[in-house]
Amino acid sequence: MNQAISPGNSDNPMPGAPSDRLVQVPAQHHILLVDDDAELRQLVAKFLRTNGFRVTTVRSAPELRHAFSSMPIDLIILDIMLPGVSGLELCREIRKTSVVPIIMLTAKADEADRVVGLEIGADDYVTKPFSPRELLARINAVLRRMAIDPGLRRPAAARGYRFEGWILDTLKRELTNPDGIVVDLSTGEYDLLLAFVEQPQKVLSREQLLDTARNRVATGFDRSIDVQVSRLRRKITAGDDDHAMVKTVRGVGYMFVPTVAWS
Amino acid sequence: MKLLPASIAGRFLTLLFASIFILHLGSIGLYHWGLEAELDVTNEKRLAERLASVKRAIARETPARREELAHALSGGPLEIHWSENDPAPGRTEITTTDFASLKQKLLSVAPELAENGLSITAASPLPEHASATRFLLVSMRLHDATWVNVTATRKIDPQTGFQSVALSTTVMVLGVIGVAAFLIRQLTRSLSTLVDAANRLDLSTGGTPVEEAGPSEVRALSIAFNDMHRRVKRLVDDRTQTLAAISHDLKTPLTRLRLRSEDVADADLVRAMTADIVEMETMLDSTLAFLRGDQIDEDIKPIDLGSLLDTITSDLTDLGYDVAQVRASSVVARGRHLALKRALWNLTENAVKYGRRARLSLDKRGALAVIVIDDDGPGIPDSEKEAVFRPFYRIDDSRNREMGGVGLGLTVASSIIQSHGGQLSLENRSGGGLRTTVSLPL
Numbered sequence: 001m002n003q004a005i006s007p008g009n010s011d012n013p014m015p016g017a018p019s020d021r022l023v024q025v026p027a028q029h030h031i032l033l034v035d036d037d038a039e040l041r042q043l044v045a046k047f048l049r050t051n052g053f054r055v056t057t058v059r060s061a062p063e064l065r066h067a068f069s070s071m072p073i074d075l076i077i078l079d080i081m082l083p084g085v086s087g088l089e090l091c092r093e094i095r096k097t098s099v100v101p102i103i104m105l106t107a108k109a110d111e112a113d114r115v116v117g118l119e120i121g122a123d124d125y126v127t128k129p130f131s132p133r134e135l136l137a138r139i140n141a142v143l144r145r146m147a148i149d150p151g152l153r154r155p156a157a158a159r160g161y162r163f164e165g166w167i168l169d170t171l172k173r174e175l176t177n178p179d180g181i182v183v184d185l186s187t188g189e190y191d192l193l194l195a196f197v198e199q200p201q202k203v204l205s206r207e208q209l210l211d212t213a214r215n216r217v218a219t220g221f222d223r224s225i226d227v228q229v230s231r232l233r234r235k236i237t238a239g240d241d242d243h244a245m246v247k248t249v250r251g252v253g254y255m256f257v258p259t260v261a262w263s
Numbered sequence: 264m265k266l267l268p269a270s271i272a273g274r275f276l277t278l279l280f281a282s283i284f285i286l287h288l289g290s291i292g293l294y295h296w297g298l299e300a301e302l303d304v305t306n307e308k309r310l311a312e313r314l315a316s317v318k319r320a321i322a323r324e325t326p327a328r329r330e331e332l333a334h335a336l337s338g339g340p341l342e343i344h345w346s347e348n349d350p351a352p353g354r355t356e357i358t359t360t361d362f363a364s365l366k367q368k369l370l371s372v373a374p375e376l377a378e379n380g381l382s383i384t385a386a387s388p389l390p391e392h393a394s395a396t397r398f399l400l401v402s403m404r405l406h407d408a409t410w411v412n413v414t415a416t417r418k419i420d421p422q423t424g425f426q427s428v429a430l431s432t433t434v435m436v437l438g439v440i441g442v443a444a445f446l447i448r449q450l451t452r453s454l455s456t457l458v459d460a461a462n463r464l465d466l467s468t469g470g471t472p473v474e475e476a477g478p479s480e481v482r483a484l485s486i487a488f489n490d491m492h493r494r495v496k497r498l499v500d501d502r503t504q505t506l507a508a509i510s511h512d513l514k515t516p517l518t519r520l521r522l523r524s525e526d527v528a529d530a531d532l533v534r535a536m537t538a539d540i541v542e543m544e545t546m547l548d549s550t551l552a553f554l555r556g557d558q559i560d561e562d563i564k565p566i567d568l569g570s571l572l573d574t575i576t577s578d579l580t581d582l583g584y585d586v587a588q589v590r591a592s593s594v595v596a597r598g599r600h601l602a603l604k605r606a607l608w609n610l611t612e613n614a615v616k617y618g619r620r621a622r623l624s625l626d627k628r629g630a631l632a633v634i635v636i637d638d639d640g641p642g643i644p645d646s647e648k649e650a651v652f653r654p655f656y657r658i659d660d661s662r663n664r665e666m667g668g669v670g671l672g673l674t675v676a677s678s679i680i681q682s683h684g685g686q687l688s689l690e691n692r693s694g695g696g697l698r699t700t701v702s703l704p705l
Binding site: 037039040043044047107128129130131132174176177179180181182183184185186187188189231234235 | 511514515517518519520521522523525537540544564565566567570571573574577578581595600604
């Protein structure tokens, strides 16, 4: 993938340092943040700006419609609870005319269920109280996916990757094997697999994988990449070890062998 | 009251039986009474006519042949004799009103009976007529001052009456009770439906749990029951929503707190704050999960339980706990992925927190997937085994307070497993420690 729109690949000067500046984004993405809580808007906007995004904040549906029609927007962060109108409805409305990536902010698990369950066209969701890193990771993942498939030629209902009969649902964050059986993944394993399927047949260094993973979720990734990879391998073996999907590239890192398609 | 059966049907049928019996007895009594009165009138008329003809015939015969003729005329209830003298001289003529009215009735039919003199008295019963209940002696004086004496008997068979009453009552009662039993079954069936509905009362479902049909009283009861169900549900829903709203509203300030903590320079402080926030978040999540209960609208899918236990094992290991799988096999069960993960996570987390370490095993036994979680802790006293499943309950042990959590782990796990048609059991192992067994239908 090209360096400019793949922020996960950009060099991080101090890996692991407690810093806001986890990623440098060369091309400034414009994010539209929709939330009715003024302080939260301000805090999120500040955090995103320090991480190199251009942020416009609005607090209601009419303001959102106005902003969206008057300037180019790369991504919308949409709170599900807005005064007067449901974020789910707004998301559906935007989807009718645009393929702009949308990340929903939910506060209740059942709201998350609705984002996942209904075909509202959201690309991802973050549950409050989210960690800033998690939000950043989701934003980067969605932008990266957009970069892989800029025109979003994927069908509207598509929301996952398919490889050798396996399906990785990025909205439900769920892996299904070729027999249709759900195979459970830890957060770390999911992040790792997502990093692989986003860049298949490419050798990824341990540092790259660590970066991608750390950008996503802060917890549960303290084990070395090798441990995570071996755990993931155990879960996605198709029976024989010769046909391993994750290949070790001696001295460099790992490579995801299967071809991956949008599903 | 003790005499009545407990069930409505039993009481109803007893009542029905008793009233039919009384009614029947009464009506048969009345019938007999009327029949007897009717018979009396006919009898008296016939008696009068017969007495008159006897008198006429005997009067016309020569005295020598009169007794012979009298004997020949005897028969049925009448026994006739002829005598030259008064058979009962010095008697008091007409002693009771009963006989007076009889005499009057006889005379109104055949006035010639009294031409030369007539007396009606009660006759003392003769030994050979032991079954006879009434004796009547009618003495008629002829023109030549001789007497014709007629003894009348009336027989009553007391047994035939009672037998017929008993028989007809039985037949009738059986018939009516048959029909009544059928009808009352219909009636009580709607009541049993109501009882079933009350037993199955599930507040998570809306609508009307009981069909509002049947007899008006039962329908009124059903409507009242449905109404009560609605009110209870609204009450519970209101409280659930209040709690959910509070939990929900706490999330925005928590998010702000989390974002603000990014500005704190002290890395240790940030870590401590994040840990606090995560703990609060976990408590809110478990409360919300508990409140949502069965409302989880996750799809039912085949789940690889082995991978689920793998994840739990590695995640808890990463958090520094002693968890291992002693026996793992690939078992697939249909269920809700995240719900099952939460349930098994809660149980394993309890094991490592209260029992120092957890040993997991997964097996297929018949049509069941069996997951056993063993720990090395103090176990659970038998007296607490029921209570630990109650929401917000914690075994009163100051040590447990430090473990965090709100006391919903087991409650949530248990309700999730039950909603999957599975079973959760806790037992103290003989060698110490607690064994938690989860069985899920495949």
